[in-house]
Amino acid sequence: MDLKGSIPDLWKAIYNTGDLHHCFNCSTCISGCPASFGDPPLLVRNLARKVILGLEEELLNDDTPWACVSCSKCEEMCPMDVKPFEMILSIRQWQSANDETRVPPSIVEIYKRGYTQAVGVNTELRDSLGLPELMTITKNPEQLQMFREMLMKTPVVSANDYMFGG
């Protein structure tokens, strides 16, 4: 990797707070993050490093911020109070603001499956604890259809409907 094209002040454009610089890469944010189970995983720690290094290109093309499920555990546990969840939202905002045609693939997934993350994990554990199976929208085609229709009414989906398989 070459840092020649990197922008030292990029963080100001993305997440202009002193908090970010407190990050010392301890990995707390990622160790229990539900979105880190994804493929590719959301690695909050890495995003922070990319922002600090000013890797504009890489960040623009990084879809993982959109995999965040807003559980805000990272926010709660970050020892340095970097407020990683806010950083993720800021990255999304910045990505959208800097690329009008950007459609995060997660939106496509939401459209197709009804959710971005693997909600059905831990089925065995749930079962062993006597908890009922989680009802997901995928298992209810009628509601999924309604959900898609609703989404189609939003500008980002309707304007890019070619990406949503019609």
Next chain:
Amino acid sequence: MAEKKPTGTVLVAGAGISGIKAAIELAEVGYKVLLTDASTQIGGILAKLDYQFPTDHCGMCRMLPMVGREYSSQYCMRKSLFHENIEIMPFAEIQAVHGDAGNYKVDLLKRARYVDPLLCNELEECIAVCPVEVADEFNHGLTKRKAIYQAIPHNTPKLLAIDKQACTNCGECVKVCTPGAINLGAQDEMVTREVQSIILASGVKLYNTTEFEDAKSYAVSPDVVSSLAFERMMSSSGSYRDGEIKRPSDGQPAKNIAWIQCMGSRNRRQKRDYCSSICCMFALKEAVLAKEKGGPGVESTIFYMDMRTFGKGFQQYRDDAVEKHGVNLIRCRVQGVMRNPDGSLQIRYFDPETNEFVIKDYDLVVLSTGQIPYETHKKWADLLNVKLDSRGLLATEDYSKIRLAGKPGLFICGSLMGLTDVSEAMSSGIAAAGEATKFLTGIGADTVKEEEIAEPTAHERELSLVSVAICKCGEKTGANGIDYELLSAELQRYRGVGEVNVIDSMCKENGETAALDILSKTKCNRLLIGACQPFMYRQNLKNVARKAGFNSSLVEVFDLFGIARKGMTLPSNKEWTLRAAHEVKADIEKLKFKPALHVSTLPINQTALVVGGGIGGMQSALSLAARGVPVHLVEKDGQLGGYLGNNVEATVDGLAPMAMAKDMQLKVYQNKNITVHLNCEAEGTVGTLGSFESKLVYKDSDEKIYLHHGAAIMATGGHEGATSEYGLGSSNLIMTQGQLKKGLASGDIDVGGAENIVMIQCVGSRQKEGRHYCSRICCMWAIANALKIKEKNPDARVFILYRDVMTYGFYEQYYSKARTAGIIFMNYSLDNKPQMEMVEGKPVVKFMDSILNEEIELPADLLVLSTGVDPEESNSKLAKAFKVALNDDGFFAEADSKWRPIEFQQVGLYLAGTAHSPMPLKSVIMQAEAAAQKAYAYLSGREVHTSSVISKVKDALCIRCQRCVNICPYGARSYDDMEKCINVDPAACQACGMCAVECQNNAAEVTGWSDKQLLSVIDAKLMDELLLSPVE
């Protein structure tokens, strides 16, 4: 007539190890000490630890004085502390402090313990009948205790107390307590004491697992414990049994154990942006011990952020933990612990080695919980009316960790300075005692004048005749069923016994008079006293005996109580009185064959030699000179100041070493007590404590002088290390941190146009080939330089490539400051070191970013190397001259890495500062103070009393095989080639007995421990059945 000076008295608040050390040091110089503690007993955290790094043994006794040991009855520090100049007041809290330095009035609240230790017979019948059971806080709730309890299992005396919150006032204990020691209606008591000086050694609070805010994510089960609780789990007086570490929840063996570091520390969110300093070593030690004690198959895993192994020997310990013991270290802070349905604990972490997430189950999780300093500091500030600094801590003077700013006579030590390890706690305790001594000397306070009782002469060739004096101890022992008449008769008929007297309460005035009355008329020449608590009363009883005409080496005190307790299992009073008599016979035998011992005195030369004219050396010299000690300060270079004083303008924490050194130099040259020798080296020394003769050689003129001195301090310092790595010296764009520091200060190095500046930490350090230690200051230096660069050129990007950022303690704030200033820290590992290549005259650094897992190539405008601290080359010569040891790294080897950090094994020789190991300036100054105090403590006497118990050579039996010389760990024995005989240095000999074991010829013997004596004791013990038949 001269005005009678007041006796110097110091309040030491807090009886953890630093407070105890300060108290012992002051008491040894002859000041009175009031040692208080808020808890029911003394010992602090260390009372809970059975095992300490690096020996993984207990070693508290090593903090005791090494010279004149037999004057004290102190052997095991974990039991308690006994010193005639120290008054211990546990369970007492300071309520108010009035007055000013030199004249404090302290109000103390002595909490009621409801059990009078002076009356208690320690038979614990009260505990047996107490119906209330609560969790035992000493064992962190791993075991239960009663409402009436002994707070520390190994304490002597037992010091029972009643937990009034748990107590139901049922009165069962009162009923069974025959001596009437329990008073359920006891009240707290307010006492006021006058002291001249105060040392705060209260330590700070540590978290327990439920107390910090993140606890809910981690402490999800009883099987998640704090590191201190884990210590208790491994202790045989805690929950460790049958060679297994057990899960608290179900008693199942814990095989897979995880440690999670930095719980509550290094946490900005919780406003604790500091490192607790000791937890990394604590965890490493526990992880190693778990593998050793927990039986086969135990896996230890530590989750950490930076493994802060910054102290002397720490890196080695870490390497051994990983390589020899197989402890897993994983650099990942985890978000929490999950409890599985089967009770095991699940941790998910990101493994930086494989770059993958791992989910793993553990049986036990240990949280390395840190310290909470602010509450304690605030409390002291309110009580003493002192200001807190901007960080909420008690403010000390600029260069001192000990002296409270603007408050002469008030000092702090131990964890109040920031969490300290044992070694630093010891240094700080000595240094605080030193500061207090200086203060007391300044205000003209006097030391305690010992009552002179002439030692009666013993006639060696007289037939031994033993007088046995049994203290009835009020109703205490009588109530336990000893039949004194039978006991007397039994002992009376034993061979060698001249008389048996039963005297009541020898510890009290009446008893003392009675004893003196009886004993001064005796024909016996040896005295055996049976009393309770010999630890406590031994010294007193020996004084009584001396007054009555007994040579004190021919007086023994035995524990009548201990015998009484043992006898409890026997069915009748008669039987166990006989048993007691039998036990005493062994003591009689021991005394009967004991030779009279004589303490010899060696005159002390009052002069001190300080080797090394850096800041540490100058500090030691000034400190000694201030107390009237003539000092010779020897510096090998042409000027004073050392490396820091001549090279470093400012440090990251705002100190100015060069200005300081200049100031000190002036003081040194102005001081009439200090003679400075420049361009001079010490080349050889003969003699021992109190009387050394050293050869000093001037390098420029080859002139030699011979200096007589009583003590010496090695303060040789160190300097920035050299390296051949990364092309240092091949380009002016590549430099060391020291060169950069100088260049930035002088303006010779311009960073104005620089885009990228790369710093590499640990160059040639913390690895087996090279400096196998952390130099402790380089991270701070790099940060200081990086901040300076940012100040001069905010657009420059500074990358610091590190292995572990060693900003321990409150230095963490500078690490935070550096990050917020935009300095980028990137981690590298030893097996993937950064590479450098010159491209078009510019250094290009290639390294792996462990976070993005990508290789980064960076052309650097400056490449700065942290090359660590090297010891002075002259150390090896000095070590030879003074016959002291160096460690593998070339630093001096102190007597004991934890408990005696500034003494050498050879008495009379001390070390301070970087001669010991690399350390920050304030620590250098603290150690220099401590070394000065140690030297002063000896020099303040006119003569040194050698131990009377030392090993001797029976020349007629000696065959000169010299095996004893080879085996003596203290270097106290030598072979005199001229006289053809073995010599023993009486000041160096510690009577360990190795020589006596080694010598088959009986030519080496520890006085007072002859074979004859021991064989007789064994005989007496073996005569068991026979002598149990009573007199009819």
Next chain:
Amino acid sequence: MATFAKLSFNKDELNKELSGFFKGILENGAVDAVLAPMAQGKKGVRLSLITSAASSGAVDPFAPVAAVSGAKIASSLTARPSGRKVAMVLRPCEIRAVVELVKLKQVNLDDVLMIGMDCLGRYENTDFAKFQEQGGTSESFLEKAQAGNTASGDFDVAGACKICEFPAAANVDLRLCAIGSGGGTVHIEAVTEKGQAALEKSGLKIGDNPSGRDEAVKKLVAVRTEAKDKKFAEFRAETNTFQALGEKLSACINCYNCRVACPVCYCKECVFVTDTFRHTGDQFMMWADKGGMLKMPNDTIFYHLTRITHMSLFCVGCGQCTSACPNDIDLMPLFRTSADKTQAKFSYQAGRSVEEEQPMAGFESDELFEVTGQAK
């Protein structure tokens, strides 16, 4: 590569030839003195210190007797050195004791030319007298013993010799080789440069290796090792209880001859003759009280156990203790069996090498941690 000089002799002329060799090294200045077994009067062979070449006529190195251990004599001569060079002709067991005494600084080898001889065993002193009466000579003994027969009438070589695995001497400069040399021949082998120089000065012709020697030594060692193992097993079975051991030692009268004879028991004055063991009358009474009676002299087993703890690490198995006992207590197996175990614990072998450090005689730096807490 060792060099050999062949020494052929006519019947009854072995000692004449050997004395020629010693004369040679004395006259040519290789040494100033020779310590060698020598016939004294009509009966008896004793180590003698020869400083004049003219007085070396009666040497008898191969005489099957060792009245006292030569190691003790070596100590007397060199502990406080004379400054003169001396050749010592000693048996292998004596040399192994010398090696131990060097480490204990009781022998100084600086000026010593060590000459070891092949040892096929020695008779007890009284037996040797009988042997001589029967007309036995060194030559006749060598011949018979090489054939495997050491017995002579109703006596045989000492028990220690029968189980000794060291018939050939090590740690020597020169070696007098009889085993496998063939009839009418002995060889003198130069083992070190010092030995080589002395051999050259002696004027003997160099060359001619004794071809059968190695094999013969090996065979002898095998026989003795087997005997040793058998003896050990027997003795251990016989002394497997404290009581059985007591019975073995019951004849002891505390004369301490065994310790006087022992070459490695090097104390000036044994602890058992010091004040430590001068008990008082009431102590004796007390011990008698305990069991109703007390065997006198007392402390006999204690004495031997103490000697085992003191000496078993250095015991070379010479058997002088057994030879010295006036009450025929066979102490040798007691010491050899215990030495066998204690020395094995430290992978140590008494007498093997001067360089090998005696166990428990030094302070290892990593023990500092344990004992003193000293930092490395």
